[in-house]
Amino acid sequence: MTGRDLARQVSSAVGEPARPVAQHAEWRWATTQAQLVLNRGDLGTILRFYRRVHGLNQTDLGALLGYDKTYVSALELGKRRIDDVPSLRHIATQLQLPPHTLGVTDPADADHRAMIQFGASTVRLAEIARQTGHASEAVSELWPLVARLEARLEDGHAERVVLHLLGRARIGLGVALGNVLPEERLGTAATWTLKGLSLAAYTDDPDFTGHALRMHGNECRKAGLRGAAVDRLTRAVAFAPTDAARAAALPLLARAAGVLGNAPLFDQTMQQADRLLDHVTHTSLFNPFALHEIRLRGLADTGRVDVAIQLTESSPAPTLTVAPQWRVIELVTVAGIMLAAHDLHGATTALDAAVSEATAQRLPHQLQRVIRTAEGRLPEVQGTAADALERLRSEMAA
Missing domain, CATH: 1.10.260.40 (lambda repressor-like DNA-binding domains)
Structure with a gap:
């Protein structure tokens, strides 16, 4: 596509x-x-x-x-x-x-109900796997579940529990693919989250709709659909019925606003997120470490690299709530800012660590970020990242 x-x-x-x-x-x-x-x-x-x-x-x-x-x-x-x-x-x-x-x-109906129970567990475990740096395992778990649920839908069984589970499985699959696919194929991830969003109207579930908007908006951003990303995520924030739901959407909206170059929206969104930090439970996305990386990248994307440089030394320490891939994301972001400050040694150290972690976690998109960041300034790092990316692509092709 x-x-x-x-x-x-x-x-x-x-x-x-x-x-x-x-x-x-x-x-x-x-x-x-x-x-x-x-x-x-x-x-x-x-x-x-x-x-x-x-x-x-x-x-x-x-x-x-x-x-x-x-x-x-x-x-x-x-x-x-x-x-x-x-x-x-x-x-x-x-x-x-x-x-x-x-x-x-009857046995067939009992089998169906067992599938629903098993499917709900599969979606939860796949999300845990993705957040702990095992996105490829999440993809492997969700593919057969999605296929089985879609087959039931094709047979005409569109009861609420099936649509709800299928929507979450589609979204989970899209988000996991967004971690393991290279940039040129990220449209596939956005397509799967869009398929999940398309079921929101039929389930009439506000929590599911908000979740679908958040996940699809973030995958749109990664696929380069910046305006669509801001649209979905702005709606997700407005749709959020609780502070916890807003906390889940605000970091994603801030990232999308930064990529779009919309400094006022970025600043406003980060301020809202900061105000919630002490009032909601921290998650793998909503925590001081993740928000620090989002702030650094957003400042750079909106033309305020000098401010970002001043903040690079004040990164909070990662905690258990921080997903492993966020450490890779932060290393690449910090390296880019170090290069802007002409700190070649610091940038090299950060990018070398990012390549090692991105390879271990099988994150081709982050290796592509390393290649772009190092281009023209750090040829050895760029070559190492390109070799690692080629190995991952060969493994995926196999």
Whole structure:
């Protein structure tokens, strides 16, 4: 996929994620309202909801189920009941619902529920793996889960729990790919997070929507879609219902604003982040060490290298909350500022350490940052980083 293709996809998602359309009416089962209907387990209520979503009358629904209009009416009014398992399973199949919503349990449905439980654990463990410097392992875990969930969606099963899990798995896969892919392929990562964002409207979940906006916005920034990144992340900050949610979005918005060269937005965002530091629990992204790196890079990106130079000596020590890749990111950023201050020795030391860590963690994007930073000034470091990058690419190709 080219950058232009991705830009077209991203531009189509501007504003709120697309609402369900007629041919995706079955996706209405994923909304909060549908979940309330399904939780009641009342067949009559489920049938009425199905007709309303799909624009059917009782005759149409009867034709789908193999019943006459009078029988459908009696079921909806509660004048007739269906208790036999084969009939309930038939209705569940025709309405593309998990059988357990109608009180039927069978091996296939039990397998589905086990998959959902396993899938939720997989997404959580993949995120832990990514944050601890094992993004390639996260990709390996998420690929088969996404494939299995998408196959279920293709079969017409779009219940809320499936869409919610698939959305998070798609986003997790995109973010993990954003760590392990080289720059020229980062559009793939943004595409996967966009696929996750596209499900937000169907789940009607504010927390998921905010998460999707944050992750997609950050991958847009890495893919070079700067305006789209600021748009998504600005919406994520505005959408955040709590200080913790704002703290998750503000550092990403600051990075995007810096890359865009928007100094006022960068300064405003960093000020908001600073005010929250003592009021929210620190995470792998929201902590003094990560914010220091974001501040240094943003100052340099907005033409204030002299201020950044003054701050390079005051870097907070990494703590257990800091993800390993952030140490690599900070080393490259500091090296660039040292070069601006004509400190070749300090820059060489920082970049050598960055190459070693980026190779160990399999971070091609950071090796490409090293190459750009060293270009024309530190040819030996540039060559070492280029060799390491080539080895990683060969391993990925294999």
